Amino acid sequence: MVPFPCLPCFTTKSNTTNHFTPIEQLCHRFSLAQLQAATNGFNPSLFLGGEGPCQVYKAHLKAHGDVVIKRFKTRSPAGEIEFRAEVKILCQLHHPNIVPLIGFCEHKNDKFVVFNYVPNGSLYDCLHGTNNNNVLVPLSWKQRLHICIGVARGLHYIHFGTKIPIMHRAVTSSNILLDHNLVPKVADFGLCKKQPEGKGESRPKPPRVELRENLELSLEYLEPEYRITGRLSHKSDVYSFGVVMLEILCRKEACFSTPGRDCCEYLVKWAFDDERKGVPEKIVDPSLTGKIAPACWEMFIEIVQRCLASVEERPRMGEVEVVLENALLLQERADAVKELV
Incomplete structure (x- = not known):
């Protein structure tokens, strides 16, 4: 994995010898099965767009209602860097004019970030x-x-x-x-x-x-x-x-x-x-x-x-x-x- 150069080590496992906070304690971790169910297997009809190393889908999660799932093409170094930066930084930002992060998913080479769905788009x-x-x-x-x-x-x-x-x-x-x-x-x-x-x-x-x-x-x-x-x-x-x-x-x-x-x-x-x-x-x-x-x-x-x-x-x-x-x-x-x- 390619680390984000200006941030602390991104980890998904608790380590008593490491003073960095596990990412699960900062925001919710979804399973890949949950996101697949929320998008009907990433159905093309729910595809909202995307550019660079990202693809964006509309989805529905029972506990959160309509959401947006950002899928990263992490086989590229740029996708890996952007995924880690977005999760690590957004989970620490809390402001009414910053998009709120709901959670993330990391499963082997599949990586996703989950946000609230914004009805008026960009x-x-x-x-x-x-x-x-x-x-x-x-x-x-x-x-x-x-x-x-x-x-x-x-x-x-x-x-x-x-x-x-x-x-x-x-x-x-x-x-x-x-x-x-x-x-x-x-x-x-x-x-x-x-x-x-x-x-x-x-x-x-x-x-x-x-x-x-x-x-x-x-x-x-x-x-x-x-x-x-x-x-x-x-x-x-x-x-x-x-x-x-x-x-x-x-x-x-x-x-x-x-x-x-x-x-x-x-x-x-x-x-x-x-x-x-x-x-x-x-x-x-x-x-x-x-x-x-x-x-x-x-x-x-x-x-x-x-x-x-x-x-x-x-x-x-x-x-x-x-x-x-x-x-x-x-x-x-x-x-x-x-x-x-």
Whole structure:
């Protein structure tokens, strides 16, 4: 087995000579037979999708109701690493904006992670109509602001609210799930990194981490500096979240095709080119036209631009969270005035 390099030894057996906690004491262990029964033998009709070394199925467990089972192709080193990272880290995270882990299964070469089923799918599904019904979920501007705030809170928590800072490294609209109340849950922690505790510092800085060669990331969400340095940091998550916020505002994919052009266009470049920069009507989702208060717009677009700036100029996620909360407050005040008028 390939160990996850930044985490303690992953073990499934109690060992009195080892001070590490057995994984069964951190979360529930399912048998392979239970998961096979819950998916009718991993019936193709229950397949929800998957990319890289993972396949995702919808399932039903008597004690938990509808769940999602993530199956790892662990014959590849990447699948083994992602499985161990996801279980070991998620079982120690507890936050309303982080997807909750139900349990895991490890049976020979078969490895699975079990989560609660999220009925509204991913943020990507809701924005771009790629859910099972292929129907766009109508999101108001305030709903979108609440989603942005929730994601910022979840990312701030993993950056600075845990004992050891974590870098997610795969912040995309596909990895943000929405529950029945549209509360966002940051998901897919298979590529994240933990930093060992520093010596002599009460709060060590998250390190810049070399990206392993077989790590698959969406280039449209990846900071430009990576192409030069080959390293990621917690500010890389901030950049990726800036792209997600722009995606929410424009309701365009982070990389999209335009009529008459053979190549895809990056949303960041498209939204801030000379023709559109500073002109809300040219980039905002048409369904939001006239519904965003000017003061809210200015605050929102400014924090998006700061998130997409160079590493040194990017804010921490805690500041992003506060700015978004203030933007929501400005929108609510403007709406209240409009109602009075």
